[in-house]
Amino acid sequence: MASMANRVPAAFDRDYQMLIDGEWTGSSTGETLRCVDPFDLHEWAQIPAASAEDVDRAVAAARRAFDQDGWPQRTPQERAALLRKLADRIEAHCDELARMQVHENGKLMSEMFGGARAMVPHARYVAGLAENAMGHSVEALPGFTSYTVKEALGVVAAILPWNTPLGLLSWKLFPALAAGCTIVIKPSEVTSASTLRLAELCQEVGFPRGVVNVVTGHGQPTGAALANHPGVDKIAFTGSTGGGKAMMAASVHRVGRTTLELGGKSPNIVFADADLDDAIHGVMAGIFAATGQSCMAGSRVLVEASIHDAFVERLCAAAAKLKLGDPLAADTDMGPVACRNQYAKVQEYIAIGKAEGATLANPELADALPDTGLFVPPTIFTGVAPRSRLAQEEIFGPVCSVIRFEDEDDAVRIANDISLGLAAAAWTQNVGRAHRMVKRLRAGTVWINAYRVAHYTMPFGGFKESGLGRELGPDALDPYTETKSVWINNGAVRQSFGRKS
Ligand code: NAD
Numbered sequence: 028m029a030s031m032a033n034r035v036p037a038a039f040d041r042d043y044q045m046l047i048d049g050e051w052t053g054s055s056t057g058e059t060l061r062c063v064d065p066f067d068l069h070e071w072a073q074i075p076a077a078s079a080e081d082v083d084r085a086v087a088a089a090r091r092a093f094d095q096d097g098w099p100q101r102t103p104q105e106r107a108a109l110l111r112k113l114a115d116r117i118e119a120h121c122d123e124l125a126r127m128q129v130h131e132n133g134k135l136m137s138e139m140f141g142g143a144r145a146m147v148p149h150a151r152y153v154a155g156l157a158e159n160a161m162g163h164s165v166e167a168l169p170g171f172t173s174y175t176v177k178e179a180l181g182v183v184a185a186i187l188p189w190n191t192p193l194g195l196l197s198w199k200l201f202p203a204l205a206a207g208c209t210i211v212i213k214p215s216e217v218t219s220a221s222t223l224r225l226a227e228l229c230q231e232v233g234f235p236r237g238v239v240n241v242v243t244g245h246g247q248p249t250g251a252a253l254a255n256h257p258g259v260d261k262i263a264f265t266g267s268t269g270g271g272k273a274m275m276a277a278s279v280h281r282v283g284r285t286t287l288e289l290g291g292k293s294p295n296i297v298f299a300d301a302d303l304d305d306a307i308h309g310v311m312a313g314i315f316a317a318t319g320q321s322c323m324a325g326s327r328v329l330v331e332a333s334i335h336d337a338f339v340e341r342l343c344a345a346a347a348k349l350k351l352g353d354p355l356a357a358d359t360d361m362g363p364v365a366c367r368n369q370y371a372k373v374q375e376y377i378a379i380g381k382a383e384g385a386t387l388a389n390p391e392l393a394d395a396l397p398d399t400g401l402f403v404p405p406t407i408f409t410g411v412a413p414r415s416r417l418a419q420e421e422i423f424g425p426v427c428s429v430i431r432f433e434d435e436d437d438a439v440r441i442a443n444d445i446s447l448g449l450a451a452a453a454w455t456q457n458v459g460r461a462h463r464m465v466k467r468l469r470a471g472t473v474w475i476n477a478y479r480v481a482h483y484t485m486p487f488g489g490f491k492e493s494g495l496g497r498e499l500g501p502d503a504l505d506p507y508t509e510t511k512s513v514w515i516n517n518g519a520v521r522q523s524f525g526r527k528s
Pocket of ligand 1 (some may be wrong): 273
């Protein structure tokens with residue numbers, strides 16, 4: 028791999044500090060970690076690696092802000108106003124926030140910019156949810172006034188992955204703040220600088236001390252210290268399914284609330300009656316957008332037997348046309364994989380696929396990679412056995428497993444025969460089949476003749492081991508609230524117990 032001059036802007040390449048209790052601070056141990064640009068492997072930025080003691084301070088600050096300083100008692104209008112101010116700050120810094128994430132994880136600038144810009148209406152939408160939140164008045168029993176109120180849940184630990192650092196953070200940060208919770212954020216060690224920059228914008232907006240805190244560092248010890256902390260009321264986690272199980276284990280002894288957004292191995296099903304021009308685009312976007320590093324990646328491509336060979340030929344031809352290169356360049360279709368660990372994992376699965384007897388349909392693309400960075404070609408395996416590791420395990424890279432099916436029942440059986448259930452898609456022009464597939468596919472999101480569409484107004488989350496709970500949509504505040512049932516005796520009912528005297 029050739030070396031080149033550091034292209035990370037000087038303003039990004041600095042010593043960052045964590046935000047704890049309204050103060051900018053380093054790690055108590057002085058330990059740090061670096062960001063690595065996966066396009067040219069240049070190291071940049073100095074990020075504190077928080078100790079358990081730092082995590083303790085952050086949770087104590089969030090606890091005090093919640094329990095004593097009155098953040099949950101602020102009116103929804105006040106909290107919404109701060110969120111709208113944050114939206115304005117993000118709007119003014121979209122390009123910077125997007126560019127920083129590109130230097131952290133190598134995703135395309137076009138995608139990261141769109142994601143940063145989408146946070147602006149998202150924050151305003153959640154502000155509206157705060158203002159419109161309400162309980163129910165219930166006619167339960169004669170003589171009582173009874174109603175429910177939604178109250179802020181408490182201190183939230185938000186633990187995040189590297190693939191969409193700020194977008195996924197906003198799914199947690201906005202509703203937590205809107206509901207009146209306080210938060211301690213632990214971004215991925217791969218993408219901490221952009222989160223610390225967003226925390227700076229939160230500070231400028233004027234959230235009170237201790238309401239927003241960020242600790243940075245690796246899963247061990249930083250993430251684990253946060254997840255296991257007795258002062259945390261709720262874990263909001265996005266990451267691998269293995270990580271999600273660790274979060275459940277960490278919170279079980281305190282009956283801690285959890286929302287888990289986890290891995291996927293989603294089926295993208297192409298029927299012979301589909302518009303195949305559209306389907307090719309949908310399959311390509313499903314697995315090769317974001318270099319396959321998307322929880323909702325359509326990594327299992329199920330193709331009806333009668334069109335299988337012709338479809339695979341078209342898919343390979345389309346993959347060969349993808350331009351791999353600089354994620355900042357407007358004409359790049361696929362950037363590098365985000366980090367060295369992920370690169371090694373993807374290579375390992377390509378070897379597993381070969382060892383399991385699947386056919387690598389386009390091996391020639393491996394000889395035409397850019398000479399810098401962590402590049403993996405758009406890789407297509409055919410003849411993949413539905414129960415093989417290649418077909419069952421999330422790779423999180425540009426590796427597509429093509430599986431042949433005979434008819435609709437066969438497609439549904441293969442699609443659902445897996446422990447994950449984040450998303451699924453079917454390509455068909457038969458309206459009846461489209462509706463049947465919506466009902467039969469076991470996944471949190473189902474697309475018909477589309478892939479990778481999401482919006483902050485629509486709930487997102489997984490069936491089975493792909494997650495627990497839902498984020499986004501009109502109920503986005505619910506996971507950050509507790510419901511309290513209130514009974515008021517109107518005076519007509521005498522409380523009595525036992526024998527009347
Ligand atoms: P990961 O599980 O390795 O790490 C996620 C976060 O958990 C990181 O901040 C990490 O430092 C932290 N962590 C790791 N071990 C920990 C521990 N023992 N205790 C506490 N924290 C710990 O995931 P990743 O590799 O960063 O991200 C990729 C994964 O995220 C993929 O599986 C992908 O499908 C998933 N993901 C899911 C969604 C969704 O909405 N369902 C969205 C994006 C990514």
